[in-house]
Amino acid sequence: MLATLLAARPRFAAAAARFRSAAAAETWYVGGRSHRNATSVPLSALFDKLDRGLTGICLYGLAPPKLATDPERLREVAAQQVARLRLLAPDGLVVYDIQDEPGRGEQARPFPFLPTIDPEVYAHNALAELAIPKIVYRCVGAQPREVFSSWLDSLRGADRHLSVLVGAPRGRSQVPALPLADAYALARAAPNLMLGGIAIAERHVAKEDEHQRMLAKQDAGCRFFITQSVYDAASTKSLISDYALSLESSGRAPVPLVLTFSPCGSTRTLEFMKWLGISFPRWLENELRHSTDTLARSIDLCESVFTDVEDYARQKRLPVGINVESVSIRKAEVEASVELYRRLSSRLGR
Amino acid sequence: MLATLLAARPRFAAAAARFRSAAAAETWYVGGRSHRNATSVPLSALFDKLDRGLTGICLYGLAPPKLATDPERLREVAAQQVARLRLLAPDGLVVYDIQDEPGRGEQARPFPFLPTIDPEVYAHNALAELAIPKIVYRCVGAQPREVFSSWLDSLRGADRHLSVLVGAPRGRSQVPALPLADAYALARAAPNLMLGGIAIAERHVAKEDEHQRMLAKQDAGCRFFITQSVYDAASTKSLISDYALSLESSGRAPVPLVLTFSPCGSTRTLEFMKWLGISFPRWLENELRHSTDTLARSIDLCESVFTDVEDYARQKRLPVGINVESVSIRKAEVEASVELYRRLSSRLGR
Numbered sequence: 097m098l099a100t101l102l103a104a105r106p107r108f109a110a111a112a113a114r115f116r117s118a119a120a121a122e123t124w125y126v127g128g129r130s131h132r133n134a135t136s137v138p139l140s141a142l143f144d145k146l147d148r149g150l151t152g153i154c155l156y157g158l159a160p161p162k163l164a165t166d167p168e169r170l171r172e173v174a175a176q177q178v179a180r181l182r183l184l185a186p187d188g189l190v191v192y193d194i195q196d197e198p199g200r201g202e203q204a205r206p207f208p209f210l211p212t213i214d215p216e217v218y219a220h221n222a223l224a225e226l227a228i229p230k231i232v233y234r235c236v237g238a239q240p241r242e243v244f245s246s247w248l249d250s251l252r253g254a255d256r257h258l259s260v261l262v263g264a265p266r267g268r269s270q271v272p273a274l275p276l277a278d279a280y281a282l283a284r285a286a287p288n289l290m291l292g293g294i295a296i297a298e299r300h301v302a303k304e305d306e307h308q309r310m311l312a313k314q315d316a317g318c319r320f321f322i323t324q325s326v327y328d329a330a331s332t333k334s335l336i337s338d339y340a341l342s343l344e345s346s347g348r349a350p351v352p353l354v355l356t357f358s359p360c361g362s363t364r365t366l367e368f369m370k371w372l373g374i375s376f377p378r379w380l381e382n383e384l385r386h387s388t389d390t391l392a393r394s395i396d397l398c399e400s401v402f403t404d405v406e407d408y409a410r411q412k413r414l415p416v417g418i419n420v421e422s423v424s425i426r427k428a429e430v431e432a433s434v435e436l437y438r439r440l441s442s443r444l445g446r
Numbered sequence: 447m448l449a450t451l452l453a454a455r456p457r458f459a460a461a462a463a464r465f466r467s468a469a470a471a472e473t474w475y476v477g478g479r480s481h482r483n484a485t486s487v488p489l490s491a492l493f494d495k496l497d498r499g500l501t502g503i504c505l506y507g508l509a510p511p512k513l514a515t516d517p518e519r520l521r522e523v524a525a526q527q528v529a530r531l532r533l534l535a536p537d538g539l540v541v542y543d544i545q546d547e548p549g550r551g552e553q554a555r556p557f558p559f560l561p562t563i564d565p566e567v568y569a570h571n572a573l574a575e576l577a578i579p580k581i582v583y584r585c586v587g588a589q590p591r592e593v594f595s596s597w598l599d600s601l602r603g604a605d606r607h608l609s610v611l612v613g614a615p616r617g618r619s620q621v622p623a624l625p626l627a628d629a630y631a632l633a634r635a636a637p638n639l640m641l642g643g644i645a646i647a648e649r650h651v652a653k654e655d656e657h658q659r660m661l662a663k664q665d666a667g668c669r670f671f672i673t674q675s676v677y678d679a680a681s682t683k684s685l686i687s688d689y690a691l692s693l694e695s696s697g698r699a700p701v702p703l704v705l706t707f708s709p710c711g712s713t714r715t716l717e718f719m720k721w722l723g724i725s726f727p728r729w730l731e732n733e734l735r736h737s738t739d740t741l742a743r744s745i746d747l748c749e750s751v752f753t754d755v756e757d758y759a760r761q762k763r764l765p766v767g768i769n770v771e772s773v774s775i776r777k778a779e780v781e782a783s784v785e786l787y788r789r790l791s792s793r794l795g796r
Binding site for chain 1: 680691733
């Protein structure tokens with residue numbers, strides 16, 4: 097797979113150039129209204145919120161299609177996603193880097209792992225015509241140092257670029273893997289690269305040090321955080337609380353915390369989300385398992401979890417945003433993610 | 447201590463008689479208004495709610511004074527409590543049975559254990575003039591079978607009587623102690639005794655079987671449940687969820703679940719509550735520890751926890767009530783419990 101990714105990389109610069117020129121001239125037609133989409137508007141909206149550490153960042157997240165997808169189907173999928181995202185008009189698009197994680201728990205993966213198209217390539221090539229900033233995840237622990245360094249080199253002279261660096265996936269001890277701290281240190285050489293980090297409330301429950309990791313990542317250059325899917329309001333509020341207290345005691349300013357939400361339309365999706373490490377309070381899991389309409393119930397529950405967490409973050413004066421995704425590619429769940437995005441973004445004044 | 451309690455028991459029948467006659471003629475003056483307090487009114491209010499399994503039971507809870515309290519001080523304390531409770535006019539008064547629990551956790555008890563006056567004696571003797579039903583806790587695991595049986599005998603021919611039976615305290619293996627199941631079986635011989643049980647959400651987090659214990663207690667005759675202090679909304683909702691699901695699947699009706707709330711005015715009280723087994727989500731514990739007014743913050747938090755849990759119980763069509771107590775005898779904390787009782791009971795339409 098690595099060979100394929102490296103082979104695909106040279107397309108990136110060309111894709112980025114196309115992306116800029118296409119976006120600059122683009123006009124969006126949404127619901128019969130014409131939205132002149134000068135690139136500077138949505139791009140600057142996200143960068144402005146990040147630069148100023150504002151609340152209200154609204155993102156949509158997706159994983160790239162499987163590597164084995166045939167080219168025609170790939171074009172269809174990308175076209176659908178572009179159309180959907182133009183309607184939603186989020187501040188930015190998150191593209192995940194899906195890695196196999198054989199070491200995750202004792203349980204078998206509920207869905208088989210299939211490698212995906214490289215997220216950078218998918219974001220900046222297949223979705224090039226979508227003129228919104230892309231925040232691309234990069235699993236630095238899954239690649240050699242040289243790959244990361246040459247990627248940084250490729251960014252020289254480019255526009256501002258957004259990435260979320262992620263450590264080694266569980267159970268994968270690739271040698272020579274790049275430690276996350278080393279990746280942050282190397283990334284300082286790319287001043288136009290704006291970095292985000294992941295923040296995991298579930299990890300905070302067990303170790304009570306996730307807020308310290310966040311501060312360390314902030315010191316290493318992180319300008320925002322993205323959580324995994326939030327279904328457990330209490331653990332997320334606990335992380336927010338400890339983060340806010342440690343900012344206060346160290347006299348530092350917060351960076352935006354982007355809360356991820358994903359609909360859950362079936363017990364199979366639920367099992368997959370649990371396997372991914374997402375925690376569900378028992379009552380909430382019962383609600384999903386025993387609902388006559390799991391999907392509708394899940395987006396209602398996501399909305400109330402968001403309301404609870406957002407209210408608490410506001411009390412703590414922490415800027416929050418949203419990132420809505422579907423962990424499933426089932427049409428109903430993807431459509432529910434669109435509905436959920438609309439509800440949550442409207443709660444953030446969009 | 448046991449000898450003292452047994453010596454005190456004969457006073458119970460006389461106290462009960464006094465209690466009935468005093469209550470029958472009593473008039474309450476609350477805020478300048480005269481409330482004719484025919485015994486039947488408040489007594490029947492609670493029994494009516496219990497008999498019909500209604501929502502909205504409002505209780506106030508207290509522990510008896512220490513056994514070493516001198517008689518004059520004891521009269522003062524009882525008079526203050528009577529005055530306070532007349533103003534509050536709850537449906538009933540809960541009187542706890544405080545036992546030493548050397549086996550609770552690894553940590554030392556934050557406050558030293560001192561034996562208290564027997565709760566039956568305190569409720570029906572010292573507080574005899576308070577004409578509301580008393581729900582008296584009885585730790586059956588801490589006494590021989592004969593003591594329990596003779597207490598049941600003493601109830602023959604008396605009015606309806608309310609008690610919450612509790613098993614052996616941790617770390618106390620008194621031989622021959624009475625198992626809780628045996629106590630329930632013996633209590634069937636006292637038809638005028640209405641029993642409640644304890645329901646502990648924190649135990650449900652660890653074992654996920656507290657709802658089954660509740661059903662078994664219901665089968666054994668429990669007509670209501672009282673929780674320990676609720677600061678963890680999620681675990682309480684999880685217990686409610688599993689209880690509601692198991693009622694539905696077994697075709698049984700719920701009994702009222704009385705949710706206990708206690709203000710927390712200091713980190714010392716917080717440590718004591720944690721030692722008692724009360725769980726605090728980390729964010730909520732942070733709020734208490736870092737507030738400039740811990741006591742006021744705690745009653746705000748209790749109110750929001752109650753609102754969350756009560757809303758969920760309503761969705762599940764479970765009748766809930768409240769029981770407000772102060773685990774501390776500090777004046778400020780006792781006064782805060784009065785304020786908290788007012789707020790929560792008004793949310794239940796009082």
